Amino acid sequence: MPRSREQNAQIREATKTNILQKSVDFFARNGVEGTKIGDLAKGIGISQGAIYVYFDSKEELYQDVVNFSQEKIITEEFLQIDAMDVPAVRKLRYISDYILKHMNEDRMYASYLLLALEHEMKKPSDHASNPMYSLMHNIIKEGQKDGAFAKGDVDKTTDYFWSVVYIYSVKKCNNSKCVLLNSSELERVVRG
Amino acid sequence: MPRSREQNAQIREATKTNILQKSVDFFARNGVEGTKIGDLAKGIGISQGAIYVYFDSKEELYQDVVNFSQEKIITEEFLQIDAMDVPAVRKLRYISDYILKHMNEDRMYASYLLLALEHEMKKPSDHASNPMYSLMHNIIKEGQKDGAFAKGDVDKTTDYFWSVVYIYSVKKCNNSKCVLLNSSELERVVRG
Amino acid sequence: MPRSREQNAQIREATKTNILQKSVDFFARNGVEGTKIGDLAKGIGISQGAIYVYFDSKEELYQDVVNFSQEKIITEEFLQIDAMDVPAVRKLRYISDYILKHMNEDRMYASYLLLALEHEMKKPSDHASNPMYSLMHNIIKEGQKDGAFAKGDVDKTTDYFWSVVYIYSVKKCNNSKCVLLNSSELERVVRG
Amino acid sequence: MPRSREQNAQIREATKTNILQKSVDFFARNGVEGTKIGDLAKGIGISQGAIYVYFDSKEELYQDVVNFSQEKIITEEFLQIDAMDVPAVRKLRYISDYILKHMNEDRMYASYLLLALEHEMKKPSDHASNPMYSLMHNIIKEGQKDGAFAKGDVDKTTDYFWSVVYIYSVKKCNNSKCVLLNSSELERVVRG
């Protein structure tokens, strides 16, 4: 009895997600050029050909892995911080704790962060469309207004914050035992 | 009639330095894997073979480029900051100004910084032997003692400082028009 | 639907053997340095890449081709000559006939011989571990004892015999129409 | 005061001979493909360019080295053996002693022999024009006539003799301490 169309779609989706999930580590640690499809397939436990069933090229896989990582970062819980009815300092602390807790507890979280942020580190401009940036942007603007944060260009400070998060995600990916900042230390870049 | 021994030594030295100098940009922007010897040779304006006259392999060239970059960073002036007879805050300001000024004015400086720091970002431990780290270590220890800087693990704070410098060198390398931090902003990670 | 594990093993074995088999001629005629992987692949009728699926380097391929050739020479039949219950002269004749017959009838045999013996021609010492040498050694010792062969250092005479075989394998490889020695002529080096 | 034309010619000749002489070892041990111009120049103690002042290409140098080697072998003394007024057995002994003595005493002689004979090992036919072959040919024909040598095709036996000489020159070149045949052993191939 052949599988139903729906079952097929489910299996397809599961395999694709498996590939994405397992690719995260490789791309986070080695970058696009440093990630070899052969190693990747071996690491995932599938054939090289199977990867090309789901993705047209290494480049496309990488892009999908980046998007996948961003989705892992930009969760409901994460987005709702913005709407919380507390002062900016509390929101900042919430977000700092949230990130650092996950980086410490979830072996993958640093990789997600790294991939989600890498592009923003190197390309300027278009941070506006990135929820991670607009969330932080709002918090910082609010905190500056109520005098809790240091004055300064909000976009620049936002970028500063995520840059620090990014560099510690790099450290964590390459050395899972590395000691991360604590929230106060991370917040210095915003609070001044 | 052949060139004199001295002339040859000069030519060799000049060519080698030229290769190192021009390779800095490539490796800083693209990493080892992303840098193709063919592109590099074209960029430098020499033959691929010439590179192998001076370096045994791409990997060795990369290492030499890293060392070359470190030497460009760790100058006499840089090292003498430690011996200055001023409080830690002033030393910190001096070093922040020094770095940011060079990053803004010297097209290559961000690349030197990137290459000089990259290894330290990913491997833990052995910062002790790196003059950039020991200089900052001394300043921070001093500043914490006289109450000017935030308390905290000195090594960790040192690493924090250079990590921020590193990430902004990445930004600068990839987008020469990007706006850097100013000294006060950079110093936040130390002063708290 | 993928091939079965067994099918794959068969294909791999077949391809590997095909490469080894077809490489014999190239290495026998041109040596390691004179054999170009590109020519070899073209001669075999596969891509260059395929060679590297089965062998890590040209040098390793060469070694494997040498071992393959030795196995083609040191057959069951060849080894059993030693155990035959006949005088040394008969054994010698048997082995001479055996070798010369195969060289005349099998286009590849001279190449196998060449590759199997080449290393022994240039390096001294360790002939002891080579079955071709120990077989001949036994026969010669026996023949000297029963007075059929000329007196003399057994190892030296053994080496003499195989050296003559080697040099005629070189001739045959380079000119398949060349006239080989007959058994009596070959045996002169032993019988005196 | 510039050198006279004659002096120049002398110096030229001396340098050329020096290159030829020192190249013998390299080509004998490593063959044409295995001999790298860079190593050769270093071994000779001159620049790579200098080689190309005297020889148009590596291939031409090799040919000249072969001719040079043949001249070292085919000396007056060597040629006069033919005209000696003694039976073939004596001539054969003379020539065997001559060759083996020189191989043992002159570090270069084995290399000369190797290079002088190598081409004849692989290409058939044209042995007629080679004095080494015609000398041996005459001796063997004579020896067969007076019953001292084994009957058989004279050309074939001549080739047999020189083949054995060749293979021992290979051994000697690759291992200067190797034990050579003595004259009686060498002569077996002719005397039967």
Place this chain on the structure above:
DNA sequence: CATGAATGAGTATTCATTCAT
């Protein structure tokens, strides 16, 4: 002539991608 730095065609090797099964 002699030098040795430089060239570039040639060669070994890698790796993303394809395809028969």
Place this chain on the structure above:
DNA sequence: TATGAATGAATACTCATTCAT
């Protein structure tokens, strides 16, 4: 779909040869 053997274009590296000095 999944497999993994095979491909071939890309890449790193070598080496005979050239040429400015």
